[in-house]
Amino acid sequence: MTWETVIGLETHVELSTATKIFCSCTTEFGGAPNTHCCPVCTGMPGTLPTLNEKVLEYAVKASLALGCTVTRRGRFDRKNYFYPDLPKAYQISQLYLPIGRDGQVPITWGDGERKTIGIHELHMEEDAGKLVHDPWQDLTQCDYNRCGVPLIEIVTEPDFRSGEEVIAYLEKLRSTLQYLGVSDCKMQEGSLRCDVNLSVRPAGTSELGTRTEMKNLNSFKAIGRAIDYEARRQIERIEEGKRVVQETRRWDENKDATYSMRSKENAQDYRYFPEPDIPPIELSDGYLDHLRAEMPELAEAKQARYQAQYGLSGYDARMMTGEKALADFFEDCVALGAEPKNACNWIMTQILRKLKELGAEPGRMAFTPQSLCRLLALVKEGSLNRNTAVAVFDAVFETNGDINEYVKANGLSQVRDTGLIESVVSQVIGDNPQSVSDLKAGKEKAFGFLVGQCMKVLKGQGDPKLVNQLLREKLEKL
Numbered sequence: 001m002t003w004e005t006v007i008g009l010e011t012h013v014e015l016s017t018a019t020k021i022f023c024s025c026t027t028e029f030g031g032a033p034n035t036h037c038c039p040v041c042t043g044m045p046g047t048l049p050t051l052n053e054k055v056l057e058y059a060v061k062a063s064l065a066l067g068c069t070v071t072r073r074g075r076f077d078r079k080n081y082f083y084p085d086l087p088k089a090y091q092i093s094q095l096y097l098p099i100g101r102d103g104q105v106p107i108t109w110g111d112g113e114r115k116t117i118g119i120h121e122l123h124m125e126e127d128a129g130k131l132v133h134d135p136w137q138d139l140t141q142c143d144y145n146r147c148g149v150p151l152i153e154i155v156t157e158p159d160f161r162s163g164e165e166v167i168a169y170l171e172k173l174r175s176t177l178q179y180l181g182v183s184d185c186k187m188q189e190g191s192l193r194c195d196v197n198l199s200v201r202p203a204g205t206s207e208l209g210t211r212t213e214m215k216n217l218n219s220f221k222a223i224g225r226a227i228d229y230e231a232r233r234q235i236e237r238i239e240e241g242k243r244v245v246q247e248t249r250r251w252d253e254n255k256d257a258t259y260s261m262r263s264k265e266n267a268q269d270y271r272y273f274p275e276p277d278i279p280p281i282e283l284s285d286g287y288l289d290h291l292r293a294e295m296p297e298l299a300e301a302k303q304a305r306y307q308a309q310y311g312l313s314g315y316d317a318r319m320m321t322g323e324k325a326l327a328d329f330f331e332d333c334v335a336l337g338a339e340p341k342n343a344c345n346w347i348m349t350q351i352l353r354k355l356k357e358l359g360a361e362p363g364r365m366a367f368t369p370q371s372l373c374r375l376l377a378l379v380k381e382g383s384l385n386r387n388t389a390v391a392v393f394d395a396v397f398e399t400n401g402d403i404n405e406y407v408k409a410n411g412l413s414q415v416r417d418t419g420l421i422e423s424v425v426s427q428v429i430g431d432n433p434q435s436v437s438d439l440k441a442g443k444e445k446a447f448g449f450l451v452g453q454c455m456k457v458l459k460g461q462g463d464p465k466l467v468n469q470l471l472r473e474k475l476e477k478l
């Protein structure tokens with residue numbers, strides 16, 4: 001039998017506001033345990049939450065960018081459960097009236113395959129704290145710094161059929177939220193976290209199978225592998241005549257397998273009710289118009305513009321706009337006078353290669369658009385040939401060292417001194433009489449050999465055009 005995998009995603013995104021959702025504590029990542037907290041975010045009796053207006057603004061902008069209908073009259077709800085990382089014993093979230101609903105996110109993957117993923121809802125909520133387990137001392141400690149950090153949770157329809165589609169969606173989501181400036185989406189710091197709901201069914205049927213939810217997925221690679229593993233596990237169970245149990249499973253990256261954590265709760269287990277401490281939210285036309293006017297140019301609009309304005313190919317435009325930091329870098333280079341296609345080529349080949357080598361991100365590199373432009377200018381004016389330019393780039397990239405100084409200190413400038421090249425040409429001709437007579441006898445290959453000998457004497461720094469020209473001239477006179 002052929003099986004179809006059906007996947008839906010719940011993505012939690014930390015918003016990059018300076019302060020928490022219901023108090024004025026900092027949202028900064030890290031910090032000594034329990035130093036970014038106050039009576040409100042640690043749930044002391046008698047304290048009252050106040051909604052951070054920036055959180056609402058970011059959630060509305062994200063809803064608009066993901067094509068959602070914005071809820072004009074909304075409110076928060078209380079989700080009740082006890083867990084040591086949640087000192088209030090409830091989380092303020094949105095169940096009945098999420099801020100955004102019914103969105104669409106178009107995705108592209110593989111060889112240009114496309115589809116649109118439905119967004120079921122987008123809601124605001126507060127994050128919980130962190131438990132730090134210490135196996136050596138056999139104890140667990142609570143760090144409440146993360147309590148009350150603002151989150152949006154984005155829930156898709158079960159529209160994905162493969163891991164590839166899921167990753168294309170997450171890349172699109174990350175890029176969109178970064179362009180909007182509402183989140184840095186750093187997976188390694190937990191500001192983008194993903195739960196995967198997965199079920200399988202015989203291909204061609206429309207009824208959904210029993211799903212499991214996978215948590216603890218902290219990289220795109222882990223998500224792809226967990227999806228493959230879990231789909232295989234469910235198919236094997238069904239084919240063996242067993243049942244798939246609705247449960248939450250944990251992905252263990254070291255063992256490449258998922259493990260049962262607990263049976264899945266339903267909404268009614270949480271005894272949701274409208275949050276009584278926060279007044280309902282009402283959004284005016286003027287407020288929404290104002291936010292719409294503030295929306296920046298997003299990746300797809302940029303791609304179209306790069307193709308039309310700079311003549312980039314569709315693939316190149318997609319690569320340049322995948323991450324906001326890279327698009328900013330490219331646009332800065334163009335603003336500084338770099339030829340757009342040339343700048344794009346250098347970014348695609350050299351910068352992306354270097355970032356991959358170092359395992360670094362575009363947003364964190366020291367190398368600046370100014371440095372790339374200086375390098376391109378040296379190549380253009382003929383002071384550096386391309387190979388030397390790449391060597392200079394490799395040497396200065398990590399620390400953004402001074403390019404002119406490096407070239408000077410290492411004597412790398414291309415030699416274009418006619419007198420010097422002429423004397424080298426004469427010397428090489430004198431040293432290689434056999435090649436000269438071969439050339440006279442019509443063996444054109446000998447010319448290449450002589451050029452190579454000249455370049456060797458010039459330590460690879462001769463201007464190749466000039467060397468060719470002066471050698472030709474000298475040989476003709478013989």
Ligand SMILES: [Zn+2]
Nearest residue numbers: 023025038041
């Ligand atoms: Zn606080």
